[in-house]
Amino acid sequence: MKKRQWMILGITLGVLVLAFGMSFFFAGQKEAPEMKKPPVVKKYVKTVPVSYEDIQTHVMAFGRVQTAQSLDLLSEVSGRMFEGQVRLKEGQNFRKGTLLFYIDDKEATLTLKSQKSNFLRDIAAILPDMKIDHSGNFEAWEAYFASIDINKDLPELPEAKSEKEKTFMATKGIYSTFYTIKSAEERLKKYRYYAPFDGSISEVNMESGAFINPGTKIGTIIKTGSHELKVSVETKDIPWVQLGTPVEIYSEETQQSWAGEVIRMSDFVNQNTQSVDVFISIEPGKQKIYDGQFIQSAIPARKVENGMIIPRSALYNSNEVFVVEDTLLKVKQVFVHRTMDENVIISGLEVGEDLVVEPLVSAHNNMIVFKLEQKDIDRETGAPDSTNPPVGGNLGSN
Known part of the structure; x- marks a missing residue:
């Protein structure tokens, strides 16, 4: 029995050895498959030759x-306000010198006429003394008295010919009354507002007929x-x-x-x-x-003298660009004259160098690239020419 077991074990091992041997034999008779090399991927970049010129930025x-000129219409006196020669409405145009608004000045006018009448009385009272004591200037004061019209502004006083005459006029209150009236005349002018320039009304705060106080804003005008x-x-x-x-x-x-x-x-x-x-x-x-x-x-x-405009996206690290030298990318520093929204003005490269003018993804120094020639770009669409497509892809970002 023991001998028989050894025979069965030996036959089994022999069959296995024979099977492995035959499999290796037939495998060796089959031709090995051809190993294809992966295609060489060429990276293309868009470049332009470096050239300089004077650039007006x-x-x-x-x-x-x-x-450029806007004025607020403010009242300097109080009273009832009325519109003048134009309507007080926004958008209303007017010419220089046009009466824009006025304030009822009847009371002020009557008060001024009363003051002028009193002044006439004072002048008439001193004329007899002038004829006796200051006869040399009597005719001038007599003519001045005749020229006074209470409906018009007072004319200027005659000039005193001596200190004695000046003292006489001062003691009679002539100078004081005269300047009080002149002040009232100037104040009366503030009851009417004339346009200082050609313009239009841009804002209205008060309507015609309203009662206003000094400092009230009536509106705004623009030139x-x-x-x-x-x-x-x-x-x-x-x-x-x-x-x-x-x-x-x-x-x-x-x-x-x-x-x-x-x-x-x-x-x-x-x-x-x-x-x-x-x-x-x-x-x-x-x-x-x-x-x-x-x-x-x-x-x-x-x-900027001797500068070159390039896309801002072609600039790296604030002052570095890529150039192509014999199919190799080279990093070079440039001088940035001015940075704009989409472009920058640079200098510092040699004239004629091939400057990369598109953003690159995962690019590095001494990387092998090829210039994207103009013939490889479809002139109508700006895409690579379908009749002569370059092998591989472009490094530019989408």
């Missing part, structure tokens, strides 16, 4: 139009054809703005444009906008402009 700023634009300029751009610079002003909404000039700049930072306020005068033209209109301005800044 601009500071773009938005703001609202405001009148026609005198506007300025208040814009907020970032502090980094302020050194580029200069007083007296001509400015192009335009409205994209109405497709209108005007000429202007930088007339003043604030010496402090606006706490609300964290920028500096710049004021631009607007020259009146054929195209009408409105107070409160929101428009844009292009302020010519200083000219």
Whole structure:
């Protein structure tokens, strides 16, 4: 029995050895599959040759139009107020010298006439003494007495020819009464308000017929054809703005444009906008402009000599760019003259170098890349030419 077990074990091992041997034999007869190498992926980048020129930069700023001259209509006297030659309504236009409003001055007028009548009486009382004691100036005072009209302003007093005459007039109260009347005449003029310029009424606070006291605000007027634009300029751009610079002003909404000039700049930072306020005068033209209109301005800044404009996205670490040298990416530092919203102005590279002008993803120094030639770009769509597609992908970000 023991011998028989050993025979069965030996036959089993022999069959297994024979099976493994035959499998290796037939496997060796089969041809090995061909190993394909992965395709070489070429990375393409968009480049432009470095070139320099003088660049006129601009500071773009938005703001609202405001009148350059605005006045509040305030009463200096009390009484019943009435509208003048134009209606006291918002938007009402007027010419310079137009009576805008007046305050009932009947009582003040009568009081002034009474004062002038008393003054005439005082002059008449001193004429006999003048003829005797100051005959040398009697005719002048007699002519002055005849020229006084209580409905008109008092003429100027004759000049005293001696100290004695001046003392005589002072003791009679002539000078005191004269200047009291002149003061009343000036006050009477404040009962009527005439327009100091051509303009329009922008605000009305009191209606015609209302009783007003001194200091009451009746309304607000603005000057026609005198506007300025208040814009907020970032502090980094302020050194580029200069007083007296001509400015192009335009409205994209109405497709209108005007000429202007930088007339003043604030010496402090606006706490609300964290920028500096710049004021631009607007020259009146054929195209009408409105107070409160929101428009844009292009302020010519200083000219950059020998600079190059590149996309802001092509700049790394504030002063580094990529250039292509013999299919290798190279990191180089540049001098940034000015940073704008979408572009920057740089210098510091050799003329003719191939500068990468698109943002790169996962790029590094000495990385192998290829320039994306113009023929590889579809001229109509800006996409790679389908008839000659480059192998691999573009490093530029979407």
